[in-house]
Amino acid sequence: MNQRSRRLQFWTLNAASFLGQCGISMVNLALVYHLRYTIGADAGTIGLAASTYTTVYLIACLLFSRFYQRFAPRIMVTLSVLGMTIPVTVIALSRSLYVIFPCLVLYGAAMSMLWPQMEAWITRDSEGRDLNILTSSFNFSWSFGTGISPYVASLLVVFTPSLGLAGGAAIFIVIALMITLLSMNREIRAIKPEAEHIKEAGEGEDHSTPLRFDSYAAVFLVYSALSVVLNIFPLYTKEVLHMSESVNGFLLLLRGFSTCFAFIYFGSTSWWQFSLKYIIGAEAAFIILLFIFAGQTSVWALGLFMIVFGALFSLCYNFSIFHAASGAVDRGKRMMIHECVLTLGQVLGVSIGGGIYDKLGFRNVLMTLAAAGVLMIAIQIVIHAFGKRKRTR
Numbered sequence: 361m362n363q364r365s366r367r368l369q370f371w372t373l374n375a376a377s378f379l380g381q382c383g384i385s386m387v388n389l390a391l392v393y394h395l396r397y398t399i400g401a402d403a404g405t406i407g408l409a410a411s412t413y414t415t416v417y418l419i420a421c422l423l424f425s426r427f428y429q430r431f432a433p434r435i436m437v438t439l440s441v442l443g444m445t446i447p448v449t450v451i452a453l454s455r456s457l458y459v460i461f462p463c464l465v466l467y468g469a470a471m472s473m474l475w476p477q478m479e480a481w482i483t484r485d486s487e488g489r490d491l492n493i494l495t496s497s498f499n500f501s502w503s504f505g506t507g508i509s510p511y512v513a514s515l516l517v518v519f520t521p522s523l524g525l526a527g528g529a530a531i532f533i534v535i536a537l538m539i540t541l542l543s544m545n546r547e548i549r550a551i552k553p554e555a556e557h558i559k560e561a562g563e564g565e566d567h568s569t570p571l572r573f574d575s576y577a578a579v580f581l582v583y584s585a586l587s588v589v590l591n592i593f594p595l596y597t598k599e600v601l602h603m604s605e606s607v608n609g610f611l612l613l614l615r616g617f618s619t620c621f622a623f624i625y626f627g628s629t630s631w632w633q634f635s636l637k638y639i640i641g642a643e644a645a646f647i648i649l650l651f652i653f654a655g656q657t658s659v660w661a662l663g664l665f666m667i668v669f670g671a672l673f674s675l676c677y678n679f680s681i682f683h684a685a686s687g688a689v690d691r692g693k694r695m696m697i698h699e700c701v702l703t704l705g706q707v708l709g710v711s712i713g714g715g716i717y718d719k720l721g722f723r724n725v726l727m728t729l730a731a732a733g734v735l736m737i738a739i740q741i742v743i744h745a746f747g748k749r750k751r752t753r
């Protein structure tokens with residue numbers, strides 16, 4: 361691929377990842393308000409709804425990842441965003457949970473064709489510094505979309521939650537048009553499916569790092585908290601703290617921008633790579649953050665929490681996507697595992713967190729996450745100590 365085509369692909373895929381996450385985050389927040397204030401659903405039902413499409417996403421990734429790799433990534437990305445548009449549009453027009461839940465199943469299934477394929481496409485044939493640059497630019501793009509979309513969505517849902525859902529559907533259509541235009545480039549249109557690419561690469565030696573497993577633990581933890589922040593926190597700020605939708609949107613905006621700027625920093629450095637102590641340290645810092653801010657209720661304190669959370673989230677996500685891809689021959693498989701781990705974190709976080717919030721309040725949701733983090737670190741330390749002892753025999 362020549363330099364011009366490479367640049368075109370780089371900027372288009374980063375723009376698509378920005379818009380993709382922007383649309384998904386907009387749908388996520390608008391769905392919370394749609395279920396709560398249009399239909400009158402309780403927090404448990406909202407948690408179940410959020411865990412429905414994420415669970416389907418997880419299952420579809422596990423079952424169909426090899427099937428998806430038979431097709432060119434441009435085809436899968438286009439089909440994915442178009443497939444998400446239809447159920448989101450139906451949800452925006454519906455007032456029945458019997459209609460909404462099947463649509464959420466279709467939405468999660470369509471989403472499973474998007475991120476693993478796009479991540480494998482972006483990182484194909486790159487290692488070391490190039491891999492760090494590509495993953496960091498991708499991370500910045502989608503996180504920037506996550507950052508601004510809750511604030512935009514909060515402005516739309518003031519009029520009606522359906523408007524926020526419609527905005528997300530419109531964004532998905534724009535992405536489909538972008539990828540279609542990108543595919544008009546002859547070299548990009550000639551990009552082979554991931555399965556063919558792996559086959560042509562032959563039986564190359566795999567140099568994967570075992571730190572990917574610790575990185576998966578870190579990203580699982582922060583994504584469990586992210587699902588709580590995106591799906592339960594808006595209910596808490598509105599119903600308990602009596603904050604407006606715009607204030608809640610601003611707080612989520614702080615988290616998003618913090619994550620974006622952190623991605624820029626980590627993309628320009630390498631000190632955090634291939635080091636267990638930094639992975640454990642990031643998890644420990646996150647647990648301390650949850651303990652400190654579990655009982656805080658002021659806007660300033662919650663804003664500070666969002667800023668620090670955003671930076672730690674960025675670091676843990678970087679751990680996972682970089683260490684998963686580094687040295688791997690089958691990038692598609694590694695990106696699928698990365699997506700499955702973080703999705704499992706989302707599912708458990710929002711489903712368990714919704715029930716705890718209804719019965720025990722938001723503070724205990726954060727304390728439960730902190731306790732889970734302590735247990736996770738303990739397990740990691742035991743595993744590494746046992747492995748080190750086994751190697752010294």
